[in-house]
Amino acid sequence: MLNQSAIIRQFPILQQKINGQALVYLDNGATVQKPQRVIDAIANYYSTTNSNVHRGIHTLSQNATIAMEKAREKVKAYINAKKPKEINFTYGTTDAINLVATGFTSLLQKGDEIIITEIEHHSNIVPWQILAQRTGAEIKYIPLTLEGKLDLDKYKSLLTDKTKMVAVNHVSNALGIVNPVKEIIDLAHEKKAWVLVDGAQAVAQMKVDVQELDVDFYAFSGHKMYGPTGTGILYGKEEILKQMSPYRGGGEMIETVEMKASTYADLPFKFEAGTPNICGNIVLAEAIDFMLDIGMENISGHKKSLVTLAEEKLAELPEVEIYSPNMPKSGAISFNLKLNGVHPSDVGMILDKQGIAVRTGHHCCQPIMARLGILGTVRASFAVYNTAEDVDKLVAGVKKAITFLR
Template sequence: MKDVSHIRNQFPILERRVNGKPLVYLDNGATSQNPKSVNDAIVEYYTSINANVHRGIHTLSQEATDAMENSRKKIQAFINAKHDYEVIFTYGTTDSINLVARGLEGIIQNGDEIIISELEHHSNIVPWQMLCQKSGAILKYIPLKEDGTLDMQVYKNLLSDKTKLVSVNHVSNALGVVNPVEEIIAEAHAVGAWVLLDGAQAIPHKKVDVQALDVDFYAFSGHKMYGPTGTGILYGKEEILNQLNPYRGGGEMIDTVSMEKSTYAGLPFKFEAGTPNIAGNIVLGKAVDFMNEIGIDFIYEHEQELIKYTREQLATIPEIVVYAKDAPGSGAVSFNIQREGVHSSDVGMILDKLGIAVRTGHHCCQPIMSKFEIPGTVRASFAVYNTKEEVDELIKGLKMAVQMLA
């Protein structure tokens, strides 16, 4: 059994005090903290090999190129992509999804159908609305049931030969619900549709094997998996990526340019126009190294125990309602103090005074909140460095909040 205290020692920020209290950081669904190895790698890049990639014959440029491409290979292995060129560097999950949506312009036609769900983050709703407005395609959605899970029977009924794409999250950022993505993918493929999974809230917590899933696109962010902000990945199957139009035009993504026309480079560079976030892309590989050293199975089991314990402890406070409490969960627990006039932000502010960082509000998931007829929730989200003792501090803080907001 790994020693969580040893893991915590790798995160200098956990030594901070907030409002005079030891920091209890439970906002990992928004951004996880970085281990020292990741922070050191950022400094190392800028002090040792800072140069542009793919464009120079000098030593620094070659070293930077090798480091970034080595990071791509690490990520390829981490998600078990078939080829390293199926791994596209982006600036986050939102950027990855927009890349696909823009790339499908001209492929998605008037009358085609795209299916999303009522459980999505805004970044997996708005790009498809924009694509449908441009193309004349029809956007449909899988409804959310009262228990926080998707209505899979309705999903099956929505599918037809008009369905061209299904895009859903692997794990809900707002509720922590794990979707039955294997079934979703299989049903979509049966009618010839492609599937994109928003994996932002899955990749930090559980093993993801894109070949085993047989998913067509998989999008995720670096800053939720112990890496730097402004980094992300789009995985796509080679044969499908080759059909998409480039998202951006400019340097690096071209083969030839004349004043009359341009031709595009092959994968992955077709989708990586301009100077990338070189430092971030290199360091994302270091975050993968960290997760591999800890072990994704250990991360999953440790966090599952924390979720179970948190749900049990929340159940001891009669005034608290937990959403999707019986659904398969990963990464987060979402709840409210069920009392008229009490907003999630009120609870969040009280917890902050105690040094406890949680996320409050609609979590960029307004349709979910509309479904439950609430303005927002309090979300506690976990990482491998969190402990049951921190959950105990959360529970003490919530009991204080219940008294204060009476």
């Protein structure tokens, strides 16, 4: 059982009041707050280590390089990749997905097929649409049932010998649903297609083993796992990364440069042009240690219990409609009020006046909202520092919103 008081004390931002009320932060699907040890690690880097990496023989540069490569090793172990060179530092999940989509420009041709899903964040839709426009490939998608499930029978019928890439999220940022990614990966591999999994909402909530999944690419962001913003990871199998074209050109990613042509560095530097977010990449290791110290099973169980509790208590209110009730979820719940003329933002603003931070709108998932026939939802998403009392405050806040908006 988690020591909630001890965990909460590690997050200085949670000690403040919003609109005169104690802060109840339930917008963790967008970004989580940072523990003091992560904040201290940022200050320590700039106070003691700040220097550019991989390019200097002086002590500070070497210290920074060693620290960043240790962080790469930490990420490798965290997701159980085979080699450090399969871990590419990016600026977030969006950047990582764009890296793959751009790198596949030379690997796809007209008539090839890309399968995405109706439950995706825009960041796992738009880059593939751009790739299709560049190459002449065709986009297909796995539809979403009204219950929130991906239609796997339809997926099986979509897979052909022309399928080259399948892209799916591990956990839906809009609905909190955990998707059957292992089954999706295995079916794609039967057709010799590659698979990219958007793990932005998963890596801080559950143990992820990329070798067990046998996934080809796995992308995630540091800021959703108690680390700094502007950090991210693309895991990719070595043999596939070697086939891809670089995403960006510049320093660090080259082997030789001549005026007529250049050759590229080995992995992972081939995809890490320019000065990286050195501080953020190094501090990401501290964020991982924070989670490991608590235990991923403890974190996963805690978040699931809060989602279950929130769903049960909100379901008791006849004015509340919960989306995808009783589906396997991790970390988030989406709902609306069944009151005429009430927009999710109306609910969000009333909750904010009570110190409760939630996310409202389409959550960068317009196809999901179109499928459900709504403009958006109210989303409450949980982190390790949230408590059952936070759920009670959310429900009380929703009751006030119902009274005010009725």
